[in-house]
Amino acid sequence: xxxxxxxxxxxxxxxxxxxxxxxxxxxxxxxxxxxxxxxxxxxxxxxxxxxxxxxxxxxxxxxxxxxxxxxxxxxxxxxxxxxxxxxxxxxxxxxxxxxxxxxxxxxxxxxxxxxxxxxxxxxxxxxxxxxxxxxxxxxxxxxxxxxxxxxxxxx
Amino acid sequence: xxxxxxxxxxxxxxxxxxxxxxxxxxxxxxxxxxxxxxxxxxxxxxxxxxxxxxxxxxxxxxxxxxxxxxxxxxxxxxxxxxxxxxxxxxxxxxxxxxxxxxxxxxxxxxxxxxxxxxxxxxxxxxxxxxxxxxxxxxxxxxxxxxxxxxxxxxx
Numbered sequence: 001x002x003x004x005x006x007x008x009x010x011x012x013x014x015x016x017x018x019x020x021x022x023x024x025x026x027x028x029x030x031x032x033x034x035x036x037x038x039x040x041x042x043x044x045x046x047x048x049x050x051x052x053x054x055x056x057x058x059x060x061x062x063x064x065x066x067x068x069x070x071x072x073x074x075x076x077x078x079x080x081x082x083x084x085x086x087x088x089x090x091x092x093x094x095x096x097x098x099x100x101x102x103x104x105x106x107x108x109x110x111x112x113x114x115x116x117x118x119x120x121x122x123x124x125x126x127x128x129x130x131x132x133x134x135x136x137x138x139x140x141x142x143x144x145x146x147x148x149x150x151x152x153x154x155x
Numbered sequence: 156x157x158x159x160x161x162x163x164x165x166x167x168x169x170x171x172x173x174x175x176x177x178x179x180x181x182x183x184x185x186x187x188x189x190x191x192x193x194x195x196x197x198x199x200x201x202x203x204x205x206x207x208x209x210x211x212x213x214x215x216x217x218x219x220x221x222x223x224x225x226x227x228x229x230x231x232x233x234x235x236x237x238x239x240x241x242x243x244x245x246x247x248x249x250x251x252x253x254x255x256x257x258x259x260x261x262x263x264x265x266x267x268x269x270x271x272x273x274x275x276x277x278x279x280x281x282x283x284x285x286x287x288x289x290x291x292x293x294x295x296x297x298x299x300x301x302x303x304x305x306x307x308x309x310x
Contacts, residue, residue: 017174017207019246052172057239058246079237079304082248084212091174091213091246093237146303149234 017089021061022049023097024138025074030115031135032104034069036127037111044127047094047134058093066097070113072104081137081150083130094134094150096142172244176216177204178252179293180229185270186290187259189224191282192266199282202249202289213248221252225268227259236292236305238285249289249305251297 024047025032033045048066052058059076066074077096084091106113116122118139126132137150179202180187188200203221207213214231221229229252238247261268271277273294281287292305 015209016171017209017211019172019174052246054170054172054244055241056172056244057241058237059239060241079306082213082234082237084214086210086212086215089209089211091207091248093246146301148301149304151234 017091019052019058019061020049020090020092021052021058021095022047022065022092022134023062023074023076023095024080024134025066025070025072025097025099027099027102027115030117031121031138032070032072032099032113032115033121034106034110035112036109037106038109041127043111043125045122045125046127046131049092049094059095062093062095062097067107069107069110070104071107073100074098075100079149080141081134083133083150083152085130092130094130096138172246174207174213174216175204175245175247176207176213176250177202177220177247177289178217178229178231178250179235179289180221180225180227180252180254182254182257182270185272186276186293187225187227187254187268187270188276189261189265190267191264192261193264196282198266199280200277201282201286204247204249214250217248217250217252222262224262224265225259226262228255229253230255234304235296236289238288238305238307240285247285249285251293
């Protein structure tokens with residue numbers, strides 16, 4: 001395993017997988033998506049999501065990302081799915097959520113934020129595979145109170 | 156936010172939350188526990204668990220930890236719980252699992268590995284709070300096929 005070692009002090013910097021937290025946020029049966037203002041996949045639509053920070057719970061991280069990317073307050077409603085992108089060393093946790101108030105606006109990392117009815121989702125302009133997975137699993141489980149969290153589709 | 160910067164090259168080393176993966180492994184209605192040979196909590200009993208590595212899926216990580224700590228092969232049976240230890244910047248994923256064969260032995264990080272009936276679990280000698288949480292949630296859900304993954308108890 002390759003490790004970074006500081007040339008000055010010899011401190012070893014372990015390289016670890018990263019945790020991504022995000023949510024499928026709904027309001028009146030529509031789903032909130034953000035059009036990315038930053039790379040990777042600038043201009044494509046994604047769920048509000050991003051890297052979990054130090055000393056933050058995943059739930060707080062998902063709320064913070066919604067606030068940062070869509071300037072909205074959300075209420076979480078349980079874990080939707082856990083996806084693993086081993087190639088990128090990412091573990092992604094997605095939650096079901098609702099808008100706490102019908103107010104949102106693009107944050108600095110978003111070009112645009114909008115609510116989409118299912119049939120209007122811009123499927124060909126989604127940023128990442130896990131956006132597809134989470135949307136479809138949300139759709140599959142949305143009327144269930146208890147369900148297994150989703151995981152990567154068979155590859 | 157404090158960041159490590161290499162004195163030689165200026166590379167910034169981001170400090171990120173860490174992912175712990177583990178499992179509640181059962182065999183003939185008994186639960187496998189490992190007595191820790193290393194700090195923290197040397198001498199106390201824990202579930203086979205440890206840090207997820209780069210480019211590893213959480214499921215593969217849970218299997219690897221069981222192999223390393225208890226020299227056993229396990230079959231996973233779904234996500235049991237997601238715990239968050241914000242103070243330590245840890246996200247812990249626990250799976251339900253079964254021994255693939257009735258064979259186990261202490262790995263280098265374990266003093267002892269044993270199967271415990273529920274009433275024989277050494278509750279006062281468990282290593283970490285999340286071992287308690289995962290064991291109790293396993294017990295609560297063990298006869299259910301579909302359930303919500305467990306989360307931290309109310310603090």
